[in-house]
Amino acid sequence: MSDPQDTNDHAARMAALEDKIAALKGGEERRPHQDEHYSQAQMAWRMVIELVSGLGIGFGIGYGLDALFGTTPWLMIIFIFVGLAAGVKTMMRSAEEMQRDKLAELAGKTEED
Secondary structure, X not given: OOOHHHHXXXXXXXXXXXXXXXXXXXXXXXXXXXXXHHHHHHHHHHHHHHHHHHHHHHHHHHHHHHHHHOOOOHHHHHHHHHHHHHHHHHHHHHHHHXXXXXXXXXXXXXXXX
16 A cells, blocks of 8 residues: 555645746646637637538528529529528628727726736
């Protein structure tokens, strides 16, 4: 079995090591910058998905209507452009939402100062 003296010594060494690591880090957390980076990447992917899904839905509707009415490829072309416009509009709405959130965050930081 292990000696209680060794266990106490091990715990003391671990505590000392943790203190040294905390001192080297300077107590400064880097998480907010990393969280912001991931948040921006998530928003970028969201915008890309919104655009591609608009195009895909427009293509699907146009292709389906073309098959139904036999007007190939005219309705598909029209609905691809409609889907593109809807995707861009949704992207712009997302960008406005991001900007509004960022301005609110900056306004909150200025009031704290």
